[in-house]
Amino acid sequence: MTTKVMQLPEEEYMLPGTRACSGCGLSLAYRHILKALGEKTILTIPASCLTVLHGLYPSTSVRLTNINTAFATTAASATGIAAGLKALGKTDYTVVGIAGDGGTFDIGIQALSAAAERNTDFLYICYDNEGYMNTGTQRSSATPMGAFTTTTPGTKIEHKKDILAIMEAHGIPYMASASPAYPLDLYDKVAKAKNIQGTRFMHINIPCPPGWGFPTDDLVKLGKLAVDTGMWVLLEIENGVLRLTGRSRSMARSGKKKPVSQYLKLQGRFKQITPEQIDYLQDWIDKRWQRFLQRHELAETA
Amino acid sequence: MSKVQIINGNETAAMGAKLCRVQVIAAYPITPQSKIPETLVKYVESGELAAEFIRVESEHSALTVCISASTVGARVFTATAANGLAYMHEQLHWAAGARLPIVMALANRGLGAPWTIFNDMQDSISQRDTGWMQVYCRDNQEIMDSIIMAYKICEQLHVPMMVCFDGFVLSHTVMPVEIPDQKQVDAFLPSYVPHLQVDGPEPININPVMLADPRANAQGVSCPSYMGFRMRLQETLESAGDVILNVGREFGEVFGRSYECLLWKYRTEGADTILLTMGSLANEASLAVDALREKGWKAGVVALRVFRPFPAATLRQALSKAKHVVIFDKNISYGNEGATCTETKAALFEGGLRPTITNYIVGLGGKNVAAADLEAATIKSVEQKGQVSTPQWIGVAV
Numbered sequence: 001m002t003t004k005v006m007q008l009p010e011e012e013y014m015l016p017g018t019r020a021c022s023g024c025g026l027s028l029a030y031r032h033i034l035k036a037l038g039e040k041t042i043l044t045i046p047a048s049c050l051t052v053l054h055g056l057y058p059s060t061s062v063r064l065t066n067i068n069t070a071f072a073t074t075a076a077s078a079t080g081i082a083a084g085l086k087a088l089g090k091t092d093y094t095v096v097g098i099a100g101d102g103g104t105f106d107i108g109i110q111a112l113s114a115a116a117e118r119n120t121d122f123l124y125i126c127y128d129n130e131g132y133m134n135t136g137t138q139r140s141s142a143t144p145m146g147a148f149t150t151t152t153p154g155t156k157i158e159h160k161k162d163i164l165a166i167m168e169a170h171g172i173p174y175m176a177s178a179s180p181a182y183p184l185d186l187y188d189k190v191a192k193a194k195n196i197q198g199t200r201f202m203h204i205n206i207p208c209p210p211g212w213g214f215p216t217d218d219l220v221k222l223g224k225l226a227v228d229t230g231m232w233v234l235l236e237i238e239n240g241v242l243r244l245t246g247r248s249r250s251m252a253r254s255g256k257k258k259p260v261s262q263y264l265k266l267q268g269r270f271k272q273i274t275p276e277q278i279d280y281l282q283d284w285i286d287k288r289w290q291r292f293l294q295r296h297e298l299a300e301t302a
Numbered sequence: 303m304s305k306v307q308i309i310n311g312n313e314t315a316a317m318g319a320k321l322c323r324v325q326v327i328a329a330y331p332i333t334p335q336s337k338i339p340e341t342l343v344k345y346v347e348s349g350e351l352a353a354e355f356i357r358v359e360s361e362h363s364a365l366t367v368c369i370s371a372s373t374v375g376a377r378v379f380t381a382t383a384a385n386g387l388a389y390m391h392e393q394l395h396w397a398a399g400a401r402l403p404i405v406m407a408l409a410n411r412g413l414g415a416p417w418t419i420f421n422d423m424q425d426s427i428s429q430r431d432t433g434w435m436q437v438y439c440r441d442n443q444e445i446m447d448s449i450i451m452a453y454k455i456c457e458q459l460h461v462p463m464m465v466c467f468d469g470f471v472l473s474h475t476v477m478p479v480e481i482p483d484q485k486q487v488d489a490f491l492p493s494y495v496p497h498l499q500v501d502g503p504e505p506i507n508i509n510p511v512m513l514a515d516p517r518a519n520a521q522g523v524s525c526p527s528y529m530g531f532r533m534r535l536q537e538t539l540e541s542a543g544d545v546i547l548n549v550g551r552e553f554g555e556v557f558g559r560s561y562e563c564l565l566w567k568y569r570t571e572g573a574d575t576i577l578l579t580m581g582s583l584a585n586e587a588s589l590a591v592d593a594l595r596e597k598g599w600k601a602g603v604v605a606l607r608v609f610r611p612f613p614a615a616t617l618r619q620a621l622s623k624a625k626h627v628v629i630f631d632k633n634i635s636y637g638n639e640g641a642t643c644t645e646t647k648a649a650l651f652e653g654g655l656r657p658t659i660t661n662y663i664v665g666l667g668g669k670n671v672a673a674a675d676l677e678a679a680t681i682k683s684v685e686q687k688g689q690v691s692t693p694q695w696i697g698v699a700v
Contacts (some may be wrong), residue, residue: 042500044370051511058517058525060507065500067373068509069366070392076363080326080370083354087325087376090501111366114359 003184003191009035018061020053023216025206025223026127027053029180033098033125033204034064036190041094042085044069044077046108048100049134050127072107074099075115078122094194095122101142102132105161116170119198123190126163127204133211144231145281146264146273155272159284167201168237175237176245177203181223185234185246192236205232213268222266227251229263230289235296242295252296260285304483304557311472314442314479315381315407315465316341318449320351321487322405325376328356328367330386333419334469335409338381361386365393365404372402373508375496377453380404383469384411384425391429394462398433398535400509401497403456405449406434409469410581410632412667420668421469423581427633427641433535435463435542436610438581440566442472442479444607447559450487454549457494459538468582468632470668482557490556539611546608564613565620566605569595573602576621576657577680579630580606580642583665587630589673594680601680606642614649621650624657626688628680632665639693658688662696669697 013034020027026049034041043066045051051068055061069077078097085093099108104126112124131149132138139149141161148155167175174196178186186204193200207222209215214222226232227247234248244252251257260282264270273281309317316338319327327346329339345351354371358364361382368378382390387408397404408426412418426436435455439445445467452463467473498506512528519525526534547562554560568588570576575594577587584605594601604620606613621627627650631640638644643661650657660683665671675696683690 042374054507054510056517057507057510057512058519060510062507063505065505066507067370067500068507069370070396072362073366073393076358076366077370079356079358079363080328080367080372081374083326083328083356083367084371084374084376084378087352087354087371088374090374093501110359111363114363117359118357 003188005184008187009038011035011038013063015061015063018053019055020049021210023209023219025129025180025208025219026050028183028219029127029186029204029206032180032183032187033190034062036187037064037094037096037194039064040092041096042067042081044074044081044095044097046074046099046103047071048103049129050098050100052134071103073111074103074108075112075120075124078124079115079118079120082121096125097122098125098127100134101126101128101130102140105141105163113170116167116172116199116201119172121197121199123193123200123202125202125204127206129206129208129211130160131211133208137211145284146277147269148272149269155277163203164237170199171240172199172201173197173239174200175202177205177233177235179205179223179227179232179234181220181227182234182246189236211269214266218266225258225263225266228258229260230257230285231260231263233289233292235292241299242292243299244292244296252293257289304480304486306478306480308476308478309442310337310474310476311442311445311467312337312409312474313341314445315449316345317481318446319379319405319407320345321482321484322377322450322453322491323351323488324353324379326354326356326368326371326378327380328358328364328378329380329382330358330361330364332361332383332386334411334473335381335383335407337473338407361389362393365390365397368404369393369397369400369402372404373400373496373498374500375494377494378404379406381407381409383409384413387425387429388413391432394429394432394434397462399531401460401535402462403453403460403494404462405452405456406462406464407445407449408464408466409473410466411469418667421471421632422666422668423466423632424634424666426464426466429464430610430641433461433539434610435461435539435608437463437465437608438606439465439467439472440582440584440605442477443559445472446479446481447553447557447561450482450491451549451553451561454491455542455546458545459542460497461535461538461542466581471582486556490553542611543608543613561607564608564616566607567620568603570602570604570620573600574623574625575599575601575680575684576604576624576627577601577630577676578604578606578627578642578646580609581632583630583632583671586671586673587676590676590680593673593677609642612645612649614652617646617649618653618655621655621657622653626684627657627659628683629659629661630664630676631661631693634663634693643693658683660686660688660690661693663693664696671697
């Protein structure tokens, strides 16, 4: 399934004039997410950049019903929506929880784990800008090692939490990771996830100009470099079978992967990273890439 | 046809929720209320109750599930106690702020640390400022009736309610309860109509960010500010007393047990000494009053059946002839006194009433309170003419 750009639905659910920052990766991702979800969708969103994007009462920039919810509660809120709709016999809606990395990796992980364990029928989308960007760039457990944040002024010393491994351990039917730099791959995954029963999890890379320190017109460049260096990997895990997709799949074929330093040097947040830290990060990326590659090849030869 | 069953408070609460045909239930185990969800899940699995039962991982999620299910239009129910209620705190504010008619059964229990699993009212009193209505039950029949009335009250006002009852004292004590007839409950309680339509023709952004000043919508119409919404919640609670009374009267007409007063009163005719309390302690206070009356005292009991909205005017009236008010609190606002004492004083101030007031802190962490204790405390406080300003503790012999 590869949708071509001319085949994308013309319907826009995210209107111009959102309150997102310029060059925001979330705006680009969200526009395509909503196109794939379509009208019969109920969203639930915790405190995050996306709350800001949706706008201030009484106006909103999004043409889909959204139930704002408290920070820790995205997956529980989605559970309640799904249960309420089911009890009322309204079964033609897609219930979607969309939270940032803080709302997913940190404060929301308990409710998310529980909803996934119950295989609640909903799509959970984590948009990952690798920190608490809405509150002014504090560290989350999704912040990569070596990055500056206001709560890691001497750079973060721990690697990013492996949320895909955590979610996979729940045995849910569908998981994917995507990037707004590859919007058609992203669109296809949301469209596919929409029609699967049970808990679906999507992890989306969100380059953030103010939080990461890069010019607003470099959004797509940064998103592509994240994939080209293996910092971000485009993949799907369907019923336990992992397959690389899009650009990551081509990289698996060609065997070419750029060094992470190319990605790091374009961002202010990595200004203080030491050569030792870069080696440490490169090693982390290479090992992770190898694990994905092995599983991908296994799936392809099966 | 209604029938009488001998059941405990938890089973009563579950049966009440079933009679209200709740559609989504989410709850988490905590003593002493665990039997409520256990009973409800049996109804759901046996097909007696058509509801979604969500086995959540925490009380925070239990209330969240109820909030979102109620938002999309389902009638919801939850139950908890003590630390579970404290863990819900954020979502208590959310539920009231979002104007959702959620009903919760609360088996009152003391809060840790140190741990106690036994009864007092520190849990619900600590949540009095969240915008929820609170009623306190005196026996299991009141639990049943309060839950049925709660849905009717909440769905008119779009405000949630806690139906509070003493943990173990009522939750685990069996007593005869008249179980209303399902058809009569159906006639009394119409289906829930939410104040927002999530599947209507226009998409809505529910509970968005608001500013301190009103802002105009796309049509140029000024829409309320954050503070405007807060004021509406307060105005609704100010008017809630009348709705509670009307529903209580209507309940009486249908089921034969009327709740036409925000207070529960016992032998208050001609009384100059009032024992004031809440919940099942009103029963011990009644025994104390019987003993005092036998000794020639003009004593009576006033119990706050409804604590939020606070029935200040009704209470003033009930205490207008009292020379001595003795207040028994199963809670304390540390550094001050028992909550019902403070609120009673405030209510009396407005009417210029100046009885002597003595506040006793009793029954914390399940400490037994006997009628004789209340009687002795009342005699002592009248002898002291209410001159002891700090709360006194009963039952703390080391």
